[in-house]
Amino acid sequence: MSLASRTRLAALLAAVSVGVAGVTTWAYGRESERGAATAGAIVQPSVTEGSALQVVAHPDDDLFFMNPDLSRSIATGIKVTTVYLTSGESDGRNEAHSPHLDDAAGPADRAAYAEARQNGIRGAYAQMATGDRTSAWQRRSVPTAGGGSAEVDVLVARPEVNLVWMQLREARSISGDNPDSLRGLWDGRIPALGAQLTSGTPVEQPFSYTKDQAISAIADVFAQYRPTTIRTQDPTPGRTRGGAFLDHQDHMYGARFVQAAAERYAQLTDRPHFSVQNYMSYQNTSLPPTLDRQTAEEKLGYLKTYAWMDHDDWCGSPAGCGDRKTATRPTGAGWNQTIRYSRGDGTSWMTEGVAGRLWAFAVLDGRMAYWSRSGPKAPWQGPRFLAGTGIDAGATTVRLPDGRIAVFATRTTLGPTPRDYGRALVYCVQDEADGAFGPWQSLGTPDPDTADASVTTAIGAPAAAVDPAGRLTVYVRDSRRTLRARTQTAPDGAFGAWQSLGGAGLLGDPVTATDGSGRRHVYAATSGSVLAWVQPTPDAPLTGAFATGLPQTTGVLSVRPEGDGVRLFFRRPGSGTVGTSLATAGGATPEFSPVAEAGGAGGYGAVGVAGPLLAGRTGSGTVGVAGAGGPQSWQESRMLYTGAPSGVADRSGTAVAAALGLDADLHIVTPAGPAGAQPPGDRIPSPWHRAVQPRMLAQARER
Structure with a gap:
């Protein structure tokens, strides 16, 4: 990024900061790091740190899909910034769409409707941050690295809350073939995409961006705000059997622009580490609710503010104070009851190698990072990085019989042309136990080769297993929502062809575990229940899919071996409580114990299992722990996190749970007391804390 582009946005900060007391500096991440580093090596309980930056296609995508x-x-006080790629001008009428609406009902005014949506967003953010939707904003026009301008709004009472309006033209259709759109720009069907300026914006001159300029403009925003967590939509949601996109085209192609911008931003050296979290959008319509009633109602309250439900003139704008289209259905299609991650929701990213050696993996800066610990009393070290870029959020690990670790992920290739865009399963293996990792190797995709990357890339996250001989098998949900598998023909050898294992309508990613009798189990959720594939004997082929009779879940599963069976953990729709059932495979089909409650009320997302500990999101959104042996309340931390927690019980019996904070750092928790002691209820765990203490991290950087 050029010095000139940095200077432009830095100048914005100076302009916006005038008269605003207590403005947080752009170097928030650095200041936080310096303060922590001087605190010494004393273990401090984890709190939410870093900065979060959301990039969405339209005003309201954040409220519907990221809340x-x-x-x-926002409530934690960290720097929170949201970037809106398009103005969301739609048909230019601030009322519900009607096929009978014509100019007799009032002329279309896209600039005014886009401004009304801006007003609604500012009110919703002010309400989230201060409780007062009328709280004042400072608004400025800022030159961008793409050669255009963006509007940047700073909340005066909470200046760490910023909104950035790129004001590009939207597609004005969910799936329609409109070249003047982010999709057309990405695919090279238009040389440049023009702006749709809102009425009232401080941006005065119209502009347009080429594809490269749009990527540069977004990357420049990243460079100035220095996020440690980037939130965006799903770049590969896929299509229906009829060919329609499963999501709005602006959501999908906007997320691809974010991928490209994040890749460009990652090339800078003067920035903090960052993670990426992807969110599911329209697909939530037909899926079980994930939020408890109280959280869903709170989310709905912010949507009602955005929708301008009361029609009071609280903003003083002739364009209106919110989105009246949304006012007809502020819940969306049940979206106020749901939040889902489309990537990075797996819990198997932590494992033990040789005895006592723990490994944890997470994607930072588009690369696979890892932390390790050589023994129960040894310090953690990391992050260190495997070679290679383009790695998507999420990791799956498995231990080979000789103690080596294999890591599986998916990787996105952007390429110079739209045809080059693609996503594949990849894996790498240690050369020897405790040794270096080899290069990434591609397993391709189970979907047929086609020019339509929106289909071939709509795969899930992998699950991996290893047999006693050391042969690896990877399982994945394909774009048709069925289960596919690929197995090595020999230990450390090539993988055979993709095999179809059936199943239909898979919602979640598969999970796998091997029971005490050596039989492998694989499970995947559907929208109504859970399907199972099981080996009838240890050396037999996997059979299934079997109906389990288990109740509806929110779609994310976790599993751990338990005696001659495996125990499943899942969230209950509409409440977030954790249910569990023990699966045994003694007969022709697996049998399941009655579902029992396993961990505290509320929360959403996957639950990590670390021996006798459960780790997951509490009702307040922080990471917490509970006992897996019976109903327990979550013991909450003060830290929000991204993705899903993971955990492992090492061979000494010590459980360690881990989560990736919004600061892009690894945080861990272990039970207090001797190895093998019972978790919460009987023993209080140590507080969540950074795996690598700040002083050690600072010393490592100095070296």
Whole structure:
């Protein structure tokens, strides 16, 4: 990024900061790091740190699909910034769409409707941050690295809350073939995409961006705000059997622009580490609710503010104070009851190698990072990085019989042309136990080769297993929502062809575990229940899919071996409580114990299992722990996190749970007391804390 582009946005900060007391500096991440580093090596309980930046296609995508993560991040006081790629001008009428609406009902005014949506967003953010939707904003026009201008709004009472309006033209259709759109720009069907300026914006001159200029403009925003967590939509939601996109085209292609901008931003050296979290959008319509009633109602309250439900003139704008289209259905299609991650929701990213050696993996800066600990009393070290870029959020690990670790992920290739865009399963293996990792190797995709990357890239996250001989098998949900598998023909050898294991309508990613008798189990959720594939004997082929009779879940599963069976953990729709059932495979089909409650009320997302500990999101959104042996309340921390927690019980019996904070750092918790002691209820765990203490991290950087 050029010095000139940095200077432009830095100048904005100086302009916006005038008269605003207590403005947080752009170097927030650095200041936080310096303060922590001087605190010494004393273990400090984890709190939410870093900065979060959301990038969405339209005003309201954040409120519908990223809340309550968004409102809870604002409540912590960290820097929170949202970038809107398009103006969301639609048909230019601030009322519900009607096929009978014509100019007799009032002329279309896209600039005014876009401004009304801006007003609604400012009111919703002010309400989230201060409780007062009329709280004042300072608004400025800022030159961008793409050669255009963006509007930047700073909340005066909470200047760490910023909104950035790129004001590009939207597609004005969910799936329609409109070249003047982010999709057309990405695919090279138009040389440049023009702006749709809102009425009242401080941006005075129209502009347009080429594809490269749009990527540069977004990357420049990243460079100035220095986020440690980037939130965006799903770049690969896929299509229906009829060919329609499963999501709005602006959501999908906007997320691809974010991928490209994040890749460009990652090339800078003067920045903090960052993670990426992807969110599901329209697909939530037909899926079970994930939020408890109280959280869903709170989310709905912010949507009602945005929708301008009361029609009071609280903003003083002739364009209106919110989005009256949304006012006809502020819940969306049940979206106020739901939040889902489309990537990075797996819990198997932590494992033990040789005895006592723990490994944890997470994607930072588009690369696979890892932390390790050589023994129960040894310090953690990291993050260190495997070679290679383009790695998507999420990791799956498995231990080979000789103690080596294999890591699985998916990787996105952007390429110079739209045809080059693609996503594949990849894996790498240690050369020897405790040794260096080899290069990433591609397993391709189970979907057929086609020019339509929106289909071939709509795969899930992998699950991996290893047999006693050391042969690896990877399982993945394909774009048709069925289960596919690929197995090595020999230990450390090539993988055979993709095999179809059936199943239909898979919602969540598969999970796998091997029971005490050596039989492998694989499970995947549907929208109504859970399907199972099980080996009838240890050496037999996997059979299934079997109906389990288990109740509806929110779609994310976790599993751990338990005696001659495996125990499943899942969230209950509409409440977030954790249910559990023990699966045994003694007969022709697996049998399941009655579902029992396993961990505290509320929360959403996957639950990590670390021996006798459960780790997951509490009702307040923070990471917490509970006992897996019976109903327990979550013991909450003060830290929000991204993705899903993971955990492992090492061979000494010590459980360690881990989560990636919004600061892009690894945080861990272990039970207090001797190895093998019971978790909460009987023993209080140590507080969540950074795995690598700040002083050690600072010394490592100095070296």
